[in-house]
Amino acid sequence: MPIEHARQLFQSRFNAAPDAVTRAPGRVEILGNHTDYNGGYVLTSAINRSIVMAGSKTGGDAVELYSAAMDQTASFPLGGLKNDPERPWADYVKGVLDQLQKAGVTLSGFRAVIAGDLPIGAGVSSSAALEASTAYLMRALFPYSMDPMDAAKLCRRAENEFVGMPCGLLDQFSSVFGEADSMLFLDCDTLEHKTLRLPAPAPNIVLTHSGVKHQLVESEYRVRREQCETAARVLGEKTGKTPRFLRDITLDEFNQYKESLEPVTRKRAQHVMEENQRVLDGVAALERGDLAGLGRCVYESHASSRDLFENTCPELDILIELSKEIPGCIGAKMTGGGFGGATVNLVEPDKTDSFAKTIAALYEQNTGLHCEPMICAAAPGAGIII
Numbered sequence: 001m002p003i004e005h006a007r008q009l010f011q012s013r014f015n016a017a018p019d020a021v022t023r024a025p026g027r028v029e030i031l032g033n034h035t036d037y038n039g040g041y042v043l044t045s046a047i048n049r050s051i052v053m054a055g056s057k058t059g060g061d062a063v064e065l066y067s068a069a070m071d072q073t074a075s076f077p078l079g080g081l082k083n084d085p086e087r088p089w090a091d092y093v094k095g096v097l098d099q100l101q102k103a104g105v106t107l108s109g110f111r112a113v114i115a116g117d118l119p120i121g122a123g124v125s126s127s128a129a130l131e132a133s134t135a136y137l138m139r140a141l142f143p144y145s146m147d148p149m150d151a152a153k154l155c156r157r158a159e160n161e162f163v164g165m166p167c168g169l170l171d172q173f174s175s176v177f178g179e180a181d182s183m184l185f186l187d188c189d190t191l192e193h194k195t196l197r198l199p200a201p202a203p204n205i206v207l208t209h210s211g212v213k214h215q216l217v218e219s220e221y222r223v224r225r226e227q228c229e230t231a232a233r234v235l236g237e238k239t240g241k242t243p244r245f246l247r248d249i250t251l252d253e254f255n256q257y258k259e260s261l262e263p264v265t266r267k268r269a270q271h272v273m274e275e276n277q278r279v280l281d282g283v284a285a286l287e288r289g290d291l292a293g294l295g296r297c298v299y300e301s302h303a304s305s306r307d308l309f310e311n312t313c314p315e316l317d318i319l320i321e322l323s324k325e326i327p328g329c330i331g332a333k334m335t336g337g338g339f340g341g342a343t344v345n346l347v348e349p350d351k352t353d354s355f356a357k358t359i360a361a362l363y364e365q366n367t368g369l370h371c372e373p374m375i376c377a378a379a380p381g382a383g384i385i386i
Contacts, residue, residue, distance in 0.1 A: 002052045003385055005068075006115040010054040013066055014111060018054035020140035023116070024132035024382035025050045026124035027174030028205055028335045028344040030183055031279045031297055033305050036168025038228050038272050039189040039247030041279035043196075043286075044170060046178020047205055048379035049119070051129040053137045055112030063097070064111040065090055069120060078107055083162070089114075092127050095158030096134040103154065105144045112137060119374070124207065124335065124342065127163075128171030131155035132382040140384045148381075149191060152176040166225055178381035185283050189247050198378065199289040203330055203346040205376040206356055210315040211369040212340035221337050224268060224311065231261055231269035246272050271308035275301060295331030295346060299324075302333035302343075311338030315367055319343045322362045328355050 003021060010018040025046040032042030058064075065074045067089055074090035076082070078101070081094045093114075101107060114133075120126045135151050138144070146154070155172040159165050173186050179195050181202045186193045228246055236243040238257040243249055246269060254273045258266050278297045285293030302320050306312045316334045320343060323332040328351025335344040347355045356373035363371045 002050060002116045006052040006054040006113055009066075009068060009113045009115055010056075013113060014056070016056065018112075018386070019056040020137055020384060021052065021054045021386040022133045022136040022140060022382070022384050023050040023052045024129040024136065024175045025178050025379050026118040026126060026129050027171060027178070028124060028207065028376075029170060029174075030294075030344065030346075031275070031282045031301055031333075032170065033271075033275055033301060033334070033338070034224060034228075034309060034311070035272055035275050035279065036170040036186075036188045037166065037225055037245070038168075038232075038276075039245040040272060040276040041283075042170045042173075042186050042188060043183055043279050043282050044174040044186070045183045045205065045378045046174050046381050047124065047207075047376040049117050049124070049374070049376055050379075051114065051116040051118050051126060051133045052385075053112050053114050053130075053133045055110050055137050055141060057141050058109040058111055060109040062109045065093060066113045068113065068115040078109065081162070083164075089130070091163050092130045092158065093134045095162030096131050096138070096155060098162050099154045099158045100135070100138055100144070103146075105138065105142060107138060107142050110141055119207075119209065119342075125171035125175065127159065127165075128155060128175045129382075131158055132172060132175040136382050136384050140386075148176050149173075166222065174381075176381050178379055180378060180380055182378050183286060185279070189245075196283065196286045198286070199291060201349045202378065203291065204349055204352045205378065206345040206347050206352060206359075207335075207342045207374040207376060208319050208345060208359055208363070208371055209342045209374070210313065210319060210340060211367075211371060212313055212315050220311065220339055224309065227265050227268040228272060231265050234261055234265075235269070247276070249273070251277060267308040267310070271304045274304060274308075278304075291330050291346070295329075298331030298333050298344075298346065305334055305338065309338075313338075313340055315369065316340070316343055318366055319359065319363060319371075322359055322366070323355075325362075326355050326358050327351055
């Protein structure tokens, strides 16, 4: 168990029991690929794979972190926090510490270990889970009051302003608000959100890692965001609006003026506009207990990411096509920023094991790449364990 592993790891490194242990889950994006920073809608789920932190106060100003996944230690003072290109994983922790101090939370020195069973680079947002686990560890060690949405927004600011990744709120929201056997809807503009219970028996969430790392995700993420901002600006000029992002343009307005956009920019905007509608369609399907309808939206989402947003890769596309041939798969798509990483598959519980074995074998036959599917379930959000 990751929680016990973190406790034992802390004990072995520091010869003492930790004062507190926290966990925060990863997430899979069910629908809403690249809609969050466009002020749109997302349908997401926290999963039962987490980043766990165990820590204790030490006094003074010094912080000592150990990452089990990286087998590295990072030591730094709380004052004058700086990015460290040699240990970029520690920047996610530093970003949260920076934001908490800016919010008036008084911190002092501490030491902590970072462990867990959430894969890194698989498109399941290990970075947001680390941010959320840090925020809750600081709450346990240095008590402060903050509602869950404010905590999610603080973690996003940490990634935007300290790490320098211009992500939206999807990942942090999912990690904080997750619930068992449920999916989460979020309006990224108004922050309206609701929990949608999955029909029983709830499908399992099977992650299949393509074996391709997100080598382009940071640079291409920025490019895609700039293309969406350009589309919003041009469409605003045509409609007489001053849009904050693409969400402020209606689908009808997009269809009326889309020819005014340069072809690549038009494709990016079309994906976002139609993806927002797919989220609403998927939510409606869930509310009427129609998993097959949700599955159709999920498959359509991947096709749009492939053809319009162009942030998939051949290996991800192969995994999706293979999923369609295997009994029990309700729907599948890439999850996360794209350009590698994993696919998320919604699979009937009684067919999950056979699905996982079959897709792994077929993927290796088709690509020569090894794949170990990870069987997950919708899970509760971040919290303090001890």
